[in-house]
Amino acid sequence: MDKDLPNIKRWVVIYPVYINSKKTVAEGRRISVEKACESPTCAEIGDCCSHFKLPFAIEIDKAYPRDFMQIGRVRVLLKREDGTPFNPAITTRKQLMLKVAELVPRHPGRTKKQEPAASASTAGPSKSGKHGKKKR
Numbered sequence: 001m002d003k004d005l006p007n008i009k010r011w012v013v014i015y016p017v018y019i020n021s022k023k024t025v026a027e028g029r030r031i032s033v034e035k036a037c038e039s040p041t042c043a044e045i046g047d048c049c050s051h052f053k054l055p056f057a058i059e060i061d062k063a064y065p066r067d068f069m070q071i072g073r074v075r076v077l078l079k080r081e082d083g084t085p086f087n088p089a090i091t092t093r094k095q096l097m098l099k100v101a102e103l104v105p106r107h108p109g110r111t112k113k114q115e116p117a118a119s120a121s122t123a124g125p126s127k128s129g130k131h132g133k134k135k136r
Contacts, residue, residue, distance in 0.1 A: 042072035
């Protein structure tokens with residue numbers, strides 16, 4: 001992959017905002033809400049690219065221009081120098097975003113995060129009482 005690094009500027013850029021179901025189109029989402037996933041990370045997008053056998057580079061120090069608090073982006077090489085795709089199923093950036101958004105919810109790190117949260121919420125009753133504002 002070192003021979004491709006000088007051309008990294010020409011690779012397709014994917015910001016996590018593009019496939020985030022919590023964002024609006026005005027905030028930067030590029031695919032429909034039904035097909036988008038909730039709060040993807042650069043690492044998850046990178047893992048999906050490696051699953052599809054696409055060369056990628058994660059740039060942690062870069063931020064999304066519309067919202068500079070959204071840090072990180074992934075550069076992906078879809079086609080070789082001669083124009084043939086690395087993965088025949090993914091030839092455009094739109095197809096890449098749709099496939100990655102489909103795969104991110106099944107990411108191993110994401111499924112492990114979901115289990116403790118579900119068991120913690122059903123662990124016990126929440127603390128609810130009559131404690132509120134004092135009446136004067």
